[in-house]
Amino acid sequence: MTGTIYTETLIYAAPEQFVKDAPYQLVIVTLDEGKRLTARIAGDRVKIGDKVEQAESRDGIPFFKKI
Amino acid sequence: MRPVAVIGIGKTAFGAFADRDLRSLAVEAGEKCMRDAHVSPSQVEAFYLGNFAGPSFVGQNHLAPYIAGAMGITGVPCTRFEAACASSGSALFHAVSAVGAGLYDLALVGGVEKMTSQPTPKVTEILAGAGDMCGEGRAGATFPALFAMIARRHMYQYGTTREQMAAVAVKNHLNGSKNPQAHMRKVITLEQALAGKPIAEPLTVYDCSLISDGAAAVLIAPLERAAEFTDKAVKILGIAQTSDMVALDEKDDITTFRAVVEAAKKAYKMAGVGPRDIQFAEVHDCFTIAEIIAGEDLGFVKKGEGGAYVEQGCTALNGPRPINTSGGLKSKGHPVGATGVGQICDVVIQIRGEAGERQIERHSVGLAQNLGGSGATAVVTILGAA
Numbered sequence: 473m474t475g476t477i478y479t480e481t482l483i484y485a486a487p488e489q490f491v492k493d494a495p496y497q498l499v500i501v502t503l504d505e506g507k508r509l510t511a512r513i514a515g516d517r518v519k520i521g522d523k524v525e526q527a528e529s530r531d532g533i534p535f536f537k538k539i
Numbered sequence: 540m541r542p543v544a545v546i547g548i549g550k551t552a553f554g555a556f557a558d559r560d561l562r563s564l565a566v567e568a569g570e571k572c573m574r575d576a577h578v579s580p581s582q583v584e585a586f587y588l589g590n591f592a593g594p595s596f597v598g599q600n601h602l603a604p605y606i607a608g609a610m611g612i613t614g615v616p617c618t619r620f621e622a623a624c625a626s627s628g629s630a631l632f633h634a635v636s637a638v639g640a641g642l643y644d645l646a647l648v649g650g651v652e653k654m655t656s657q658p659t660p661k662v663t664e665i666l667a668g669a670g671d672m673c674g675e676g677r678a679g680a681t682f683p684a685l686f687a688m689i690a691r692r693h694m695y696q697y698g699t700t701r702e703q704m705a706a707v708a709v710k711n712h713l714n715g716s717k718n719p720q721a722h723m724r725k726v727i728t729l730e731q732a733l734a735g736k737p738i739a740e741p742l743t744v745y746d747c748s749l750i751s752d753g754a755a756a757v758l759i760a761p762l763e764r765a766a767e768f769t770d771k772a773v774k775i776l777g778i779a780q781t782s783d784m785v786a787l788d789e790k791d792d793i794t795t796f797r798a799v800v801e802a803a804k805k806a807y808k809m810a811g812v813g814p815r816d817i818q819f820a821e822v823h824d825c826f827t828i829a830e831i832i833a834g835e836d837l838g839f840v841k842k843g844e845g846g847a848y849v850e851q852g853c854t855a856l857n858g859p860r861p862i863n864t865s866g867g868l869k870s871k872g873h874p875v876g877a878t879g880v881g882q883i884c885d886v887v888i889q890i891r892g893e894a895g896e897r898q899i900e901r902h903s904v905g906l907a908q909n910l911g912g913s914g915a916t917a918v919v920t921i922l923g924a925a
Contacts, residue, residue: 479695479793481687482740483679487664490679498684498739500788508788510675520695533678 473526474539475503477518499524501536511536540639542762544772544925547576548884552720553753553872561597561653565606568754568877569649573610576758577768580611583758584643587634588619589627589650590876595665597653606649623669624825625780626650628879628909628918631757632780638759650881651754652874662750666875669912671786683747685787685913686826687739693794693828694741696843701741703846705732707827708745708869710855715866717856717896722751722872746827751872755881765925773887776904777810777921779803785915798917799836799908806906806919807838814838817921818901819860819889821882823910824867833908834862837919861899864889879909879918886922 478500486494497513501524514527514535524536549571551564565588573580588603599605603617622629627650634646654662666682675685693699709729715721727745735743765772783798784790790797807813814837822837824830831845839860840848848854854862865871865885868878886905888894894902909918 479688479692481684481691481742482737483681483684483687484736484740485663485681485683485738486660486679487667487681488660489664491660493679495737496679498678498680498688500688500793510678510680510786510788512678520691 473503475501475524477520477522477524478502478508479520480518499536509534513537541641543635543638543759543775544762544765545757545775545883545887545922546760546765546768546772547572547578547758548887549575550720550755550881550884551753553722553751553874555655556752559752561593561599561651562606562609564653564752564754565649565651566609568756569606569610569647572647572756572758578645578758582645583612583615583647585615585634585637585646586612586617587630587646587648589630589879590619591621591623591626591652592665592668596657612647622916623911624823624875625879625909625911625916625918626876627755629780629916631880631883631920632778632918634759635775635778638761644760644764646759647756648759648880649754649756650877650879652876653752654750654874655752659750674786675788681739683742683826684739686828687742688787689793689913690741690828693832696794699831699846701733702729703831703850704746704827705729706850707824707830708732710849711824711863711867711869714856714864714897715870718866718871721866721870722749723870742826748825748868748873751874753872753874753877755877755884757880757883762925771891772925773890774923774925775920776812776923777806779805779809780916780918781805783915785912787913790914794832795842796832796836796910796914796917798914799833799910799919802917802919803837806921810921812904812921816904817860817906818904819864819899820862820906820908821865821885822862822908824863824869825873825910827869829910830862830867837906837908856897856899864894864897864899882907882909883920890922890924
């Protein structure tokens, strides 16, 4: 699954269950098929317009990485 | 629909009150409101309560009759409305609809939230529940993160700057410093706002509204009966509530809140006025970017010009159209369920000319805009001197 970063943020103040992950990058990806998806980023930080692909899924959370 | 007026208002201070429980706050606001309107509890025909997450924050359910009973109001419909941060805006919309339709004459509308008894990560988690917990929430989104992503996109598409967002915080803190009921009466500088602790990039702690306890209430009645109770009635010229998708990733364009645009259109039409007739407004600045977008969505400026509008001082207390003269959610505080009705109180205070140090000169027509979640509920109310 591949797509383009529509928007992103780096979260410092996390909800209780994700405090151990902070800071982490959260993004909305516009998938090539047109649909949008909220996901996390594995590896290097991304910015709006970057091309990404799905790297893995952890506990049902999709993780994308820069292509 | 017959015309409806606000005949009384009541608010607690907003802040962190370790020794106050949810009910005592709501009762204080309700009793102040009934005194202001010269109405006794036995005259109230219905109680509408806005509350977002009392069950999660303090473990109490069945809130509307619980609070009404403590005020001496029994034997009438008492109902809680939940629409995230627009909970009490929604309660007001439904109360005005019922009074306007002739179902009741005297309806009390309250809003309350008791948030500070939980640690911040827990509050963050409860607030995240106003989003889509199967999608964005599961991925780790917080409310600051959703608005941070909105800000990033607005910056990307329109060139909005960090300085423009910080200007919202500086202005609202200055206004709040003049409001004795505000949570944080502290003046801040642009440099401080820009250098705040990061919460979700590009937002710092100074871009975020406060976690507060507090309550607010208004009494509404048909305009034709208002003079029986008070000589300070304020007319509800127009009101509308609309909705949109809950998840941010299900909205086509996240730089605008479609529900706000639609609610404003309907409220303007009902009131028979347009954006240029609005002299001042209380808008939902849960995050600084939200106030910038509100200026655009309400038609005060063109799309993309909301940042410059604030930066140039157009919305300052002495500007051509003051916004958030109360200090806004940013400085006054944001006890989520109390916010919508709290905004109505603040508009009424200006129209009555009772705002003291923050009183503005042109104050006969004002607007309140209340937003739920990342824009899935919007309530816009236009008020005018009766």
